[in-house]
Amino acid sequence: MAALRIVFAGTPEFAVPALEACWTRGGEVVAVYTQPDRPAGRGRQPTASPVKQLALRHGLPVRQPASLKSAEEQDALRALAPDVMVVVAYGLILPKAVLAIPRFGCLNVHASLLPRWRGAAPIQRAIQAGDAETGVALMQMEAGLDTGPVLLEKRTPIAPDETAGSLHDRLSRLGAEVLGDGLTLLRAGMRPAPRPQPEAGVTYAHKLEKAEARLDWTQPAVQLARAVRAFHPWPVAEVQLGGERLRIHAAVALDEAGDAEPGTLVRAGRDGLDVATGAGVLRITRLQREGGRPMAAADYLNARPDLLRA
Template sequence: MRIVFAGTPEFAVPCLRAAALRGEVVGVYTQPDRPAGRGRGLTPSPVKLEAVQRGIPVFQPDNFRSAEAKASLRALQPDVMVVVAYGLLLPQSVLDIPVHGCWNVHASLLPRWRGAAPIQRAIAAGDRQTGVCLMQMEKGLDTGPVLLSQAIDIGPEETGGQLHDRLADLGARVLADALGLLRATLLLPPQSQPSAGVVYAHKLDKAEAKLDWAQPAAVLANKVRAFNPWPVAEAQLAGERVRIYAATALATAHTASPGQVLDASRAGIDIACGQGVLRLLRLQREGGKPITAQDYLNARHNLLA
């Protein structure tokens, strides 16, 4: 079998490894190298690094609008093209090139959380379950029929980073199962997505990370988990801007103004919210490193004064 793989970030690497296990990946498409780091030097994507290490040819077109880009893909004679967080929309003329079309590994239970940030949106919304769908791609954004899916529970304290890693591994297992069936010429029956329950997972914006103490504590706790490790929740704490890496919601009743510090102890720093209390457990001062609430209080021992 001849497989072409298209992906860019770390999330796609386990799927590339699963696809390449038998040496069947004949080409890898990934985003062009981008400036990164303090020196702003051109940096290859995690998928490119994995492909180069495996000796797989790498292609990095800006898009697929040119006849040359389509001809290069056609020359690879793919049986199937696997797409995982590639970052480019593929026109129908590209979707039609592989014998079995293009498969997309998507980190949600479609049609819920179509789009760019399904992992973080699921946590921020308080979802208790998510999963991975292997979808037959069509022109619409994550609208294609589902070939295989697998659900998992979201842990009550699970962060965006932790769920990202679990779903990346789950996606690789789902993809491996589908490729095994394709090798055995067992075509997966496509299941159309239901029209009800469509929700879009819009791309994350750093401005969303600013917490509003007037919101319920449960909502803010979910945001803290969702935005760890990026963009990381931030808020004003007794006149100081801090980033918050871990927090828990308490159903404590109070009459204090949102943002007021109610208590500060080894257990955490309790902040009044519009409803309930948010207990800060791990936070970061300007220019510092993430520390426990206890270490933070050692530096600001007069927080309640």
């Protein structure tokens, strides 16, 4: 089997295992495209993306254009003579002309079971919606937003205590597996049969906004607990409670009836802070004060003994 000439386009940590799969199972990575370096950390110094860092460690050529719309950039990509372009959380829209450059087109690894959760935040939206299952799809890219036919997919359950962080890591590894399977078939001349996405079941995973982190106590406890897990590790759920703003790192919904006003602290103990909601009670088990570090509810109460009388 001849090695494929692969151009890889990706930026965050999610894409790192997929890049590794390109040279372990696909062939020769002739170039890596990633977002321009961005300010990060306390010093706000320009920082290379995780994909760029891995590429440089392996001596792979890196390109960081601000856009792929110019004829110059498209000519540079064409000169690489790629058999396939693999795109994983790249962060730039590929023009239609770019999609046509590789011999086998452009393949995308997407973190959902398409057509559910097309768009920017499929991992978080699946948890927020209470989905029992998700997965990764290897898709043949076309001009629409995540609308291309699915070539392969892998499924995984969403655990009741799953956070966006833990699911992200698992789907990242699954994405590398499904990509590796697709590249192996491509090298063997057995291109996976494309499965057009059905119109039924299309949902969109809109980009996360920091404002969403502010929880509304009038919502049901089940919905609030999902939001806490979906927004961890970013942007992290926030509430006003006990006269201060707290970030919530872990919470569970209790199926308890009551007549307390939503947002009322009804109990406080070593097991957590129990807060009335629009339906049921939310038990906060891990939290963070402004300027502080995440801590267990029991440790927080050591500093706030006044809440024990709640």
